[in-house]
Amino acid sequence: MPGAKARMKKRNLYSWIVALHPPKFRKRFGDEMLCIFDEANDGGSMALFKDGVASVMRQWLLRSGAWKVMAAVAGAVAQMALFGSAWSGMVPRAIVRVPAAAERGAGQGLALLLVAGITTAILMSGVAVATWNGTSLMRRQGRAAHRRRL
Amino acid sequence: MKDGFDSTPLSPAVLHILLALAGEDRHGYGIMLEIARQSSGKYKMGPGTLYDNLQRLLSQELVAECPRADAGEDSRRRYYTLTGAGRRVLSAEVVRLEGVVKEARLCLARKPV
Numbered sequence: 001m002p003g004a005k006a007r008m009k010k011r012n013l014y015s016w017i018v019a020l021h022p023p024k025f026r027k028r029f030g031d032e033m034l035c036i037f038d039e040a041n042d043g044g045s046m047a048l049f050k051d052g053v054a055s056v057m058r059q060w061l062l063r064s065g066a067w068k069v070m071a072a073v074a075g076a077v078a079q080m081a082l083f084g085s086a087w088s089g090m091v092p093r094a095i096v097r098v099p100a101a102a103e104r105g106a107g108q109g110l111a112l113l114l115v116a117g118i119t120t121a122i123l124m125s126g127v128a129v130a131t132w133n134g135t136s137l138m139r140r141q142g143r144a145a146h147r148r149r150l
Numbered sequence: 151m152k153d154g155f156d157s158t159p160l161s162p163a164v165l166h167i168l169l170a171l172a173g174e175d176r177h178g179y180g181i182m183l184e185i186a187r188q189s190s191g192k193y194k195m196g197p198g199t200l201y202d203n204l205q206r207l208l209s210q211e212l213v214a215e216c217p218r219a220d221a222g223e224d225s226r227r228r229y230y231t232l233t234g235a236g237r238r239v240l241s242a243e244v245v246r247l248e249g250v251v252k253e254a255r256l257c258l259a260r261k262p263v
Binding site: 025028029031032033034035036037039040047048050051052054055056058059063 | 177178179182194196197198199201202204205224226227228
């Protein structure tokens with residue numbers, strides 16, 4: 001039966017989309033999502049797939065906290081790129097100061113500078129993200145207190 | 151309670167989920183069907199959107215899981231019920247919406263097309 005075969009293919013695709021969700025969400029709701037797919041009488045409409053893909057992105061980017069790690073890495077990379085550009089003369093020295101050791105190109109000084117630069121970049125990004133997250137946590141606590149008053 | 155919703159206004163998805171559970175306990179697909187019925191088919195919520203909101207409503211304790219209605223049903227089905235806090239939030243939202251509708255009617259009556 002070609003209809004049943006196509007339906008099975010769609011189901012496999014949908015179960016693959018469900019499997020792409022973060023583990024916590026998948027363990028809690030994965031079976032229920034597949035159950036809904038099986039119960040829906042529309043043969044696995046495009047809307048279900050669109051919703052599934054959007055859900056994967058939403059869960060990873062907004063709900064799982066992975067964005068914090070990505071933001072920290074992106075911040076570190078941006079800072080290193082800025083530092084590297086200054087070093088190679090692409091950004092005016094007036095904006096980013098390059099220490100004399102790096103100018104001389106001394107091997108030890110260079111390595112030290114690189115380690116210091118990367119460490120600073122990662123630490124600063126971490127602090128920025130933690131501060132940002134802390135602010136939103138306070139906002140959430142405020143909302144929870146408001147809810148309790150209701 | 152973690153990860154709070156603003157009490158009101160509620161998002162359309164949250165409002166519809168709470169409304170679907172106000173009458174009786176339902177499983178996920180039952181909630182989706184009830185939402186489609188309430189909106190005359192204009193608002194169709196997918197499972198991803200449904201469970202994203204349910205996850206937050208559960209952590210907020212506005213919705214809770216409850217025992218299944220029929221032991222012979224698909225074992226993957228889980229039933230959800232509205233808690234007391236959920237009912238209070240829904241009532242507050244209904245009062246807010248009544249105010250909005252009243253104000254809208256007044257505005258429209260003042261300057262008819």
